[in-house]
Amino acid sequence: MTRQKVKMAFIENESSRKATYKKRKKGILKKANELATLCGVPVGVIIDSPYDLTPEVWPSREDMDNVLSQLQRLPVMDRTKKMLNQESYLKQSISKASETCKKLTKENKELEMKEVMFDCLSGKTSPSRIEKNDLGACGNVIEQYLRNLNRRIEILSKNDGASSSSVHVVASTSVAMPIVELGSSSTAFCDMIRQQQIQSNMNQNVGSLDLNQQQW
Amino acid sequence: MTRQKVKMAFIENESSRKATYKKRKKGILKKANELATLCGVPVGVIIDSPYDLTPEVWPSREDMDNVLSQLQRLPVMDRTKKMLNQESYLKQSISKASETCKKLTKENKELEMKEVMFDCLSGKTSPSRIEKNDLGACGNVIEQYLRNLNRRIEILSKNDGASSSSVHVVASTSVAMPIVELGSSSTAFCDMIRQQQIQSNMNQNVGSLDLNQQQW
DNA sequence: GTAACTATGCTTAGGCG
DNA sequence: GCGCCTAAGCATAGTTA
Numbered sequence: 491m492t493r494q495k496v497k498m499a500f501i502e503n504e505s506s507r508k509a510t511y512k513k514r515k516k517g518i519l520k521k522a523n524e525l526a527t528l529c530g531v532p533v534g535v536i537i538d539s540p541y542d543l544t545p546e547v548w549p550s551r552e553d554m555d556n557v558l559s560q561l562q563r564l565p566v567m568d569r570t571k572k573m574l575n576q577e578s579y580l581k582q583s584i585s586k587a588s589e590t591c592k593k594l595t596k597e598n599k600e601l602e603m604k605e606v607m608f609d610c611l612s613g614k615t616s617p618s619r620i621e622k623n624d625l626g627a628c629g630n631v632i633e634q635y636l637r638n639l640n641r642r643i644e645i646l647s648k649n650d651g652a653s654s655s656s657v658h659v660v661a662s663t664s665v666a667m668p669i670v671e672l673g674s675s676s677t678a679f680c681d682m683i684r685q686q687q688i689q690s691n692m693n694q695n696v697g698s699l700d701l702n703q704q705q706w
Numbered sequence: 707m708t709r710q711k712v713k714m715a716f717i718e719n720e721s722s723r724k725a726t727y728k729k730r731k732k733g734i735l736k737k738a739n740e741l742a743t744l745c746g747v748p749v750g751v752i753i754d755s756p757y758d759l760t761p762e763v764w765p766s767r768e769d770m771d772n773v774l775s776q777l778q779r780l781p782v783m784d785r786t787k788k789m790l791n792q793e794s795y796l797k798q799s800i801s802k803a804s805e806t807c808k809k810l811t812k813e814n815k816e817l818e819m820k821e822v823m824f825d826c827l828s829g830k831t832s833p834s835r836i837e838k839n840d841l842g843a844c845g846n847v848i849e850q851y852l853r854n855l856n857r858r859i860e861i862l863s864k865n866d867g868a869s870s871s872s873v874h875v876v877a878s879t880s881v882a883m884p885i886v887e888l889g890s891s892s893t894a895f896c897d898m899i900r901q902q903q904i905q906s907n908m909n910q911n912v913g914s915l916d917l918n919q920q921q922w
Numbered sequence: 923g924t925a926a927c928t929a930t931g932c933t934t935a936g937g938c939g
Numbered sequence: 940g941c942g943c944c945t946a947a948g949c950a951t952a953g954t955t956a
Contacts, residue, residue: 495930495931501744505923509952509953510952511744511745513952514740518738521730523792523795525727525734525753527715527716528714528723529717530723531755532752534750535751535752537741537749538747538748576739712948721940725935725936729933732933737933926954929952930953931950931951932950933948934947934948936944936946937943938942938943938944939941939942939944
């Protein structure tokens with residue numbers, strides 16, 4: 491009953507391939523028509539179907555002929571240059587996917603760091619146990635956190651000048667930077683813990699500003 | 707917040723039109739690539755975009771050129787004949803939609819009839835109150851019901867020959883037909899009520915056969 | 923083969939930074 | 940404008956009749 495995500499590969503089974511073909515062809519034609527209608531753009535689709543009697547299908551504008559002949563009239567260089575063949579399309583897709591993947595990896599790393607730091611704060615583990623390689627990511631997280639914190643503090647300053655200005659100095663990003671640069675985790679991390687406490691204090695002072703909106 | 711179903715019409719607002727264009731173009735190209743991959747079929751898409759620098763996009767097979775030139779080589783008659791322009795595509799869509807609509811209308815009518823008949827059976831109203839124009843639909847419902855009933859009875863016969871064979875005669879579709887043909891509702895309808903009772907009896911006799919599976 | 927159904931997940935309109 | 944997010948709607952794989 492649990493449909494697997496359908497591997498993007500040639501469907502071996504003849505009958506299901508044909509079924510898929512029919513459904514998806516219909517889907518594409520509909521989409522093409524919608525694009526043409528919504529955006530007033532000539533759209534043409536060719537499908538060299540081995541299943542339909544006719545080897546081509548045009549779902550769109552009557553004057554698509556004209557577009558086609560315009561295409562023919564262009565110098566060969568210009569049009570081949572700009573044509574995306576399947577290979578280049580796939581390459582594009584892959585590079586996009588790689589980028590997304592990279593981004594997600596980084597994000598995962600940061601989440602992991604947040605967890606580790608949480609554990610440190612609650613006493614489950616100690617900052618000295620953090621892997622050397624993870625210190626960079628850890629630093630990013632802290633830096634990001636400090637940025638948010640400072641933003642909050644500035645908002646706070648506007649509402650309540652006296653109590654918040656003194657906090658601002660402590661929450662400077664310069665505290666976090668050494669972690670990234672030098673890899674000396676302990677001191678900066680203790681600073682961070684202090685800031686946690688500062689955050690608590692701030693929350694007590696100004697309950698109306700929801701500092702817990704911070705993601706961690 | 708509640709997105710309306712997006713009217714299928716040219717988007718007047720320039721910026722949202724462009725946004726939609728970009729999203730949907732991406733969508734179509736993806737779909738085209740999927741179709742090509744899953745079914746091993748050459749697929750080509752041309753979009754005469756006013757937004758992209760290049761006026762055409764080909765999302766598919768390298769050898770789409772060949773398909774194109776094959777297309778060019780065909781006699782003009784043959785290819786224009788089989789090309790669907792947007793108008794004919796829309797006409798097709800409309801006729802399909804009309805058919806669906808007709809079917810749904812009929813279905814609605816029958817549901818309505820079922821409701822009316824239920825009310826008759828429960829004494830809320832009387833068969834003589836049924837609109838003359840509705841008698842046909844009413845007859846269809848009854849006929850359908852009788853068909854189901856007979857099928858049930860046949861199943862029953864195989865398990866319990868004696869008690870069911872006498873029922874079968876009563877539940878012949880010939881009882882319902884006069885409604886459709888002659889429009890004389892009352893007699894046939896009373897017959898139907900009798901059959902309801904028969905059904906009840908049958909349920910009592912053979913509780914294991916779930917006659918209530920009948921949709922009404 | 924075709925049509926209908928349904929659960930699943932992909933696409934996308936609108937909103938936000 | 941661009942990219943990201945989310946809810947809503949749509950497409951469709953697998954199944955049944």
